Structure formats: C-alpha cells, structure tokens
Amino acid sequence: MTNEPFRSEHLLYFIQVVLTSLCLAILLRTWRFDMGIPFNYEGDTIFELALAKSIASGGWIWWVSDLGAPFGFDAAAFPQNITASSAVMKILSIFTSNPARILNLYWLLSCVLTSIVCCYSLRLFSFRWSVVLLVSTLYALLPYALQRNVAHISLTYAFVPVICAHCLRIISSSENDKLNRKNRAMLVVACVFLGLDYVYNAFFACFFLVCAAGVSTVIKRNSKPSRSAAPFIAIICIFSAINFVPSAVTWMTNGVPPNMSYKSAVEADYYGLKIRQVISPVMLERRADKAGFPLENENRFVRLGIVLALGYLLSIFYALFTAPPSRNDIRWAAGVLVLLGTFVATIGGLGSIFNLLIAPDIRAYNRIIVFIAFFSAVVLCALLSDVLRSIESQPVFQTRKWARQSASAGLVAMIFLAGLIDQGDAARPLVKRYSADSAQAIDEKDLVDKVEQRFPSVTQIYQLPETPFPLDAGQNRMKAYDHGRPFVWSKAVRWSWPSFSYRSEAWHERIGSLSDPEFLGNLFDSGFNGLWLDRYGYGEQDLPEIEASLRRQIGPPKLESNTKRYAFFDLSEKPGSPAANQGVSSVDRGELALDAPFLGFASGIYQKEAGADGESFRWSQRVSRILLSNPSATTRRVTFSAGFRSLPGGQLHILGSELDTMVDLQSGSGDFSVPLELPAKQTTKLTFRYVGDRVPANGDARVMYFRFVNPTLKED
Structure with a gap:
C-alpha cells in the first residue's frame, strides 16, 4: 500500500485522532466550554437543535409532534433528510438526552472522522506518513468546517475523501489496477452515507465520478473507467432516492408546503464560488470584508488556508502545463478535477447553466469546496513528499540520520503550524461568542x-x-x-x-x-x-x-x-x-x-402574492393541482371558488373525481364555483389544464400561464 513502511497502520490512525483532537481542543479552547451549551446558538443551529431534541426524545427527524402546534411539524416536508447523520446522533442520544451535547459531540466526532478517512484515502497514493498526517488534519479543520460548525451539521464531509480518491484512481491508474475488497467496501460505505444524508455532497460526488470517467475515457480511449464509476454513482442515486421518499410521500399527500418555492436559478450566482476567497489568507480576507465586494454570503466559508491554497494553485498549474503520460499523472488528474469543479461552481459558471435549464435546487455551489480541497491536498502531498525526498538525498544528510530526520520534521512542523494558525482563525467567532451564547441559553432554559x-x-x-x-x-x-x-x-x-x-x-x-x-x-x-x-x-x-x-x-x-x-x-x-x-x-x-376543510397546493402553483387591489393570487404553470382536504371524522359539504386571470384567448380544463368542466378565458378572466362533498379523513384532488399562451415575464424564471385569484373553500 505504501512505499514507506509504517510500524502499524493502526498506530498511524491513532496518531491522526490524537493530533486532530488536540488541534480542535486548542482552537476551540474546549476546556472553557460546557458541552451542554451549543458551540453556536443562533440561526440554523436552532433548527438542527430541534431535530436533535426530537431524536433525543425518542422521535425522529421526519415528524416533530411538539412543534407546529396544534398539528405538529412535518419536518419531512422540508427535505434536509440527514438520515445517516441522525442515525449517529440517535446512538449518541443513548448516552445523553441534551440536544446541545448531542450536536456538539456529533460535530467534533465528524471532524475527527474526517481526518481519519482523509488519512486513509491519501495513503492509497503512497505519500509520506508525516505529510499525510499534516494534510489530513488541515483538511479536517478547513475554515469551511469551523465556520459552519454545528449550524450546518448537514454539510459535514467525512466520507468525501473516499469518493475523491476513487475519482483520481479512475483517471490515473492503469487498466490492470483493481480495487481490493477493503477499498471497495469503503467506497460502498461512503456512497451509502452520502446518499442517506443532505443532497449536496451526493450531487457533487456523482458529478466528479462522471467527470473522472469522462476524462479517463478520453485519454485512455476505452470505456472501462465508466464501468468503474457507474456502480458507485448508482449506489449514491439509489440511496438518495430512498432518502427522499418521506418528503415525496408528504408532498404527494399534503402538497408542497407554503413558502417552499423560494429557490431560483439566479441563486447559483449569488451563492457561487469566488476564487479570491478560495486562495486568500485570513489577513487578506479581513481587508476584503471592508472593501464591500458584492455577493458576499456563505461563500466566504470556502477559504482553504495558505497551505491548501498552495495545493489549489499548483493543481491548476499541473492541469494546464503537464501532460497525462508524464510522471505527474496523479497531480494532473487532481488538477483537471479542480478545474472542472471550479468551472461548475464559480459565479457565472456551468452550475448557473444547469440551474437555468434543469433544476434550481442545488444553488449553493460554493459547497463543492470540500471536494476541491481534497484534490488540492493530493497535489500538496505529492509536492511535499518530493521535497522531503530531495532534502534527505542531499550529501550532507547521507551520514547524519538525526540531521535528516530533524530537517524533514522541522519543515513539516513549520508548514503545519503556518496552516493551522491561518485556518484556526475561523474558530475565533465560536470562542468569542461562547460567553454570550451560554448566558442566553441558561436564561432561556431557566424560564x-x-x-x-x-x-x-x-x-x-x-x-x-x-x-x-x-x-x-x-x-x-x-x-x-x-x-x-x-x-x-x-x-x-x-x-x-x-x-x-x-x-x-x-x-x-x-x-x-x-x-x-x-x-x-x-x-x-x-x-x-x-x-x-x-x-x-x-x-x-x-x-x-x-x-x-x-x-x-x-x-x-x-x-x-x-x-x-x-x-x-x-x-x-x-x-x-x-x-x-x-x-x-x-x-x-x-x-x-382544528378540523375544518382546507386547501393545499400540490404542484405547478407558486407562492401566494398580493395584488395592488388587495386580491391574493397564485401563478400557475400549464398544469397544476389543488388539494381539498377534510381532516375531520365526518363528511363535509363545501364550495370551492376561484377567479382566473390569463392572456386573452385561453381555456381552462378542470378535472376532479366527479368533475369535468371548462372555464372560458377568451376575455382573459373568468370565475368558477362548484359545490363538493369531501369524505371524512380524505383528500380530493382538482387538476387544472390550461390551453393558451404563456404569460411573458422578463427577468422572472417562473413558467406562468394563468393565475388563481382568491381561491377559497367554504363550508355550506
């Protein structure tokens, strides 16, 4: 596996755990923290704490009965669906019922696990163990991890290195290289975990696997690389689909909840990657904060730190100025994947085109940085391994083993400390806010x-x-x-x-x-x-x-x-x-x-808006569906009514279980009212099909054909 034997791979991983844990403790000053108080106590952290509380109370993440009273909170309708992460938190809840402690422990453990998995993945390429320890720790403690912390546990990235390593092997390995059982098992575990967690890492994993297969097919002129990537893409997609089932079921039953159609294609640019942010050291970013650059948001979290940023720049150099057959195959492969990832994620990049033509759901393309960071880490490992080898080959060190080892260790230590100090600045906000967060949490808990x-x-x-x-x-x-x-x-x-x-x-x-x-x-x-x-x-x-x-x-x-x-x-x-x-x-x-009949909007209908005349309306696509639900134990007689507005010359076909009628919209407007009988505990569906022209809307990406005006459901 390596060209430099280590006494025990287990000892290597033990050192990795100790090193990462020690660095976390120093950066966060964990001896000052009460683990029963969340490291971050505002915004998205509150939502994650609510899920952790549901888990600790014996529930799960898809339904929280003690929220959203009087009906409960259907959390599956908001498809974060961090099933794999929640399973780990469920195990932690055996030992503590405090949601803050569960969340804190999960995040800390994910950082340590990330360093172990990164260490394992980098050792596949025969890098020096000292370099691997250095880079794996820096990768686990990216500013991305420290700044997102417990607020975004859905974006932890422990198994990303396994997928990235396989992408590099697809491009750089020979046709005779085969995965052994251990590597194959790790890949399957990684794919399952990514598929059963938040969709971003799963999406980017599939993207890079496709890219690796495509690049390898072109340079090797055979289809074998595609066969190496396809099974793992399939596993990720299958488990992602399984993970989405609870959300799909509740959407089909109750409609997509209010205020969920907030994503648009333009947000791919708003949350896109900025190269300046990727490579900037902390001091430069502080100046940038004062400069007032536009579109500064969560994409500020993509900073790699000065050490891994060097790997990022070198990877681009290798991609542009070296050829695949050279001895730098792994570096060229990493560089190509870095370039492709940057092209997709940068503002105005290929991700914007994907969102415009296919779907706007993956909007925060800056989150691809954990993949780019690993490819940059590989290039950095290769370079540092060469540098250490060159130092040790100098004549002055040939007869002085202690001097050779001291020079190598000193260089590695200096680089590590420089990177850790730069990246560790991202932990300062957590440390600074702890006292205020702790006081606030104690005050609220007391009340x-x-x-x-x-x-x-x-x-x-x-x-x-x-x-x-x-x-x-x-x-x-x-x-x-x-x-x-x-x-x-x-x-x-x-x-x-x-x-x-x-x-x-x-x-x-x-x-x-x-x-x-x-x-x-x-x-x-x-x-x-x-x-x-x-x-x-x-x-x-x-x-x-x-x-x-x-x-x-x-x-x-x-x-x-x-x-x-x-x-x-x-x-x-x-x-x-x-x-x-x-x-x-x-x-x-x-x-x-509580049990009155109500309207739901299943598909093809946008959020409610208010007109200048005070009317409430909803734009609709060509085909849309409305749900009429009766939660009571008795049959209810109701009247559904709505006005319709469109371009002149259209017709609207309305279909239901016992309804089939047309509304004439030749004048551009029309009204509709129909009495209905809603069975107990059931939902009736009305389908609307519009025949006519689309409403032009410059600067609006929505597909609009007509609009519902004041849709109401009244009991007779």
Whole structure:
C-alpha cells in the first residue's frame, strides 16, 4: 500500500485522532466550554437543535409532534433528510438526552472522522506518513468546517475523501489496477452515507465520478473507467432516492408546503464560488470584508488556508502545463478535477447553466469546496513528499540520520503550524461568542423550567410574534428560528412554531391576529393554554401597544426571563380557556377550528402574492393541482371558488373525481364555483389544464400561464 513502511497502520490512525483532537481542543479552547451549551446558538443551529431534541426524545427527524402546534411539524416536508447523520446522533442520544451535547459531540466526532478517512484515502497514493498526517488534519479543520460548525451539521464531509480518491484512481491508474475488497467496501460505505444524508455532497460526488470517467475515457480511449464509476454513482442515486421518499410521500399527500418555492436559478450566482476567497489568507480576507465586494454570503466559508491554497494553485498549474503520460499523472488528474469543479461552481459558471435549464435546487455551489480541497491536498502531498525526498538525498544528510530526520520534521512542523494558525482563525467567532451564547441559553432554559414547574397544566403554548418558515430573515431584534429556542429546553410542552403546512396556514387565517378581539378566544378553543411573547420581535413603538393589549385581556405576564426579553402568560386562568371552561360549545368550536376543510397546493402553483387591489393570487404553470382536504371524522359539504386571470384567448380544463368542466378565458378572466362533498379523513384532488399562451415575464424564471385569484373553500 505504501512505499514507506509504517510500524502499524493502526498506530498511524491513532496518531491522526490524537493530533486532530488536540488541534480542535486548542482552537476551540474546549476546556472553557460546557458541552451542554451549543458551540453556536443562533440561526440554523436552532433548527438542527430541534431535530436533535426530537431524536433525543425518542422521535425522529421526519415528524416533530411538539412543534407546529396544534398539528405538529412535518419536518419531512422540508427535505434536509440527514438520515445517516441522525442515525449517529440517535446512538449518541443513548448516552445523553441534551440536544446541545448531542450536536456538539456529533460535530467534533465528524471532524475527527474526517481526518481519519482523509488519512486513509491519501495513503492509497503512497505519500509520506508525516505529510499525510499534516494534510489530513488541515483538511479536517478547513475554515469551511469551523465556520459552519454545528449550524450546518448537514454539510459535514467525512466520507468525501473516499469518493475523491476513487475519482483520481479512475483517471490515473492503469487498466490492470483493481480495487481490493477493503477499498471497495469503503467506497460502498461512503456512497451509502452520502446518499442517506443532505443532497449536496451526493450531487457533487456523482458529478466528479462522471467527470473522472469522462476524462479517463478520453485519454485512455476505452470505456472501462465508466464501468468503474457507474456502480458507485448508482449506489449514491439509489440511496438518495430512498432518502427522499418521506418528503415525496408528504408532498404527494399534503402538497408542497407554503413558502417552499423560494429557490431560483439566479441563486447559483449569488451563492457561487469566488476564487479570491478560495486562495486568500485570513489577513487578506479581513481587508476584503471592508472593501464591500458584492455577493458576499456563505461563500466566504470556502477559504482553504495558505497551505491548501498552495495545493489549489499548483493543481491548476499541473492541469494546464503537464501532460497525462508524464510522471505527474496523479497531480494532473487532481488538477483537471479542480478545474472542472471550479468551472461548475464559480459565479457565472456551468452550475448557473444547469440551474437555468434543469433544476434550481442545488444553488449553493460554493459547497463543492470540500471536494476541491481534497484534490488540492493530493497535489500538496505529492509536492511535499518530493521535497522531503530531495532534502534527505542531499550529501550532507547521507551520514547524519538525526540531521535528516530533524530537517524533514522541522519543515513539516513549520508548514503545519503556518496552516493551522491561518485556518484556526475561523474558530475565533465560536470562542468569542461562547460567553454570550451560554448566558442566553441558561436564561432561556431557566424560564422554560419555571414555566413547566409552576404551571404543570400548561401543555400548549402559542408564540408571538408569528414568524415565517423556512425563509426567516429575522424580525426586528429577533433572529432566524429564534422561536425554536424554548422547545430545545422544554420537556412536556408543545409550541406553535413553525407554521409549515396548508392546514396550519388555514388555521392561522381562521383564528385571526392579535388585533382581532376573537383571537385569544380562538386560541383557547384550539387547545392553547399558554402564551410566549418574544419582545425582540417587535419595534420600540409597537411593543407597548402589544403588551397593553395582552394585559387588558389576560392580565400581566406570570413569568419573565432574567433579561426581560421573554414574557409568559398563563391562558388557563382566563374564563373560556380549555383548562378553566370545559363547556361543550367551546370544545365544539375547537373541533371546528382544528378540523375544518382546507386547501393545499400540490404542484405547478407558486407562492401566494398580493395584488395592488388587495386580491391574493397564485401563478400557475400549464398544469397544476389543488388539494381539498377534510381532516375531520365526518363528511363535509363545501364550495370551492376561484377567479382566473390569463392572456386573452385561453381555456381552462378542470378535472376532479366527479368533475369535468371548462372555464372560458377568451376575455382573459373568468370565475368558477362548484359545490363538493369531501369524505371524512380524505383528500380530493382538482387538476387544472390550461390551453393558451404563456404569460411573458422578463427577468422572472417562473413558467406562468394563468393565475388563481382568491381561491377559497367554504363550508355550506
């Protein structure tokens, strides 16, 4: 396997574990951390903590019963689907039920595992063990990993090196080289893990396997490389499809949830790769932050550090200025794959064309950097191995073994320290924010504990203000997903955040808003007996009015957080709430509110918009489907009605189980209304087929033929 025997491969991996763990401890100063507090406590981390909490509570990532009250949160409808990662977290939950500890441990373990797998993959190419240890550690501790940390556990990349190594072998190996059983098993494990996790790494893995097969086929003029790549592409695709099944099922049953059609082709440029960011040392990036470059977002996380950036630049040199038959085959192969990856991911690159012509779902092409980083690492390993070999061959070292070893070790250590210091700067924000995050988490946990201890009858809490999901840009001083914080620390309470279904959307429309005098009564009828107010969600002018309204109706808050950010109101003491008034009429009203029929939009229909005249409308593709759902235990008679607008000269064909009619849109507008009977616990589907011209929309990538105006479903 190697041209430089090592006493034990197991010892090599042990040293790799110790080295990576030690570097993590130093960079993060883990001796200061309470592992029960998340390393990062805002934004996407809150969502990941919610999933970890669901896992630790005996549930899973596809359905969270204690969120999205009163109906529950169908998390499968938001297809992150980190099944493989969640299985590991499920194992960790055997030892701890704290979601923050589970998330922290998973991320730390993934960093260590990444270094081990990278070490294994680099040793396949006979590089020096000292160089492999150096580069594997730097690869595991990329700024990409440190800056994304627990906020993006879906983007950990432990098994990426296995796929990358196979791509290089496809291009550079001879026809007689075959995978041994161990390598084949590692490839299968890597493909299964990638397929059962978030789609980005799976997509990029298939891309590079296709590229490797194509390049090898061209330079070797035979199809054998394609046969070497095809089985592993198939494994990734099969398990990715299996991983998507829960999302597909819920989409077919309930429709694609509201606010999910937010991805567009133009975002491939917005989140694209910037070469400046890839190769810049930390000092240059600090100057760039002040320069005000456009389109600076998560693509700032792609920095390789000064050491691996050298490998990136060298790989491009080898791709452009060396030929495949030369002794630098592996370097040329890595360089070609780096170039292809850069062409796809850069702003205005091939990824933008893919998104425009095929699908916009893979929008953050900067995330390809973990593949590019490994190919750069291979070139760097090859170069450093040659340099060490050259040093040791110098006459001055021929009779001085200690001097030869000291010179080699000194060079490797200097390069490693330079790279670690540069890359380690990415960990500074985590260290700096820990004190504030810890204080905030303790404050929130303390309030949630008090609510559950002092008000044991409170089982369902409504959260104000209402915030959108999944596109939550924050609201005043609230940040994205802040309403998920109390759930992380609760034990027996259901929370109203997030609203992420058409049923929930329809229910919110029925209960009204805080300005509606019936609002609190509707909450009572729906089973809520507590109210959580996040004062950060309101402006300074609005907050006094909001609190005054609540105090008039239900009295002062029963509890407040130490920081006064949160206030808790006990609705069970209000006459008419479920805890204080079990009258039949209240229960009946609650059942009607919760089980009322509602509309869902299955396919071909875009998000709701508001016109200048106050009308709500949704654009539709040529063919679209609406779902009419009846969640109650009895048959309901309803009337579906909608207006339609299109270019003049069209016709709209409407099909249902017992419906087949045409709406004339020759004038460009038309109205439709039909009585229907909805069976209990069933969903009825209406299909709309438009015959006519597409609506031209310059600068809008949507395919629009007509629009629904004020679609409504009313009970007779």
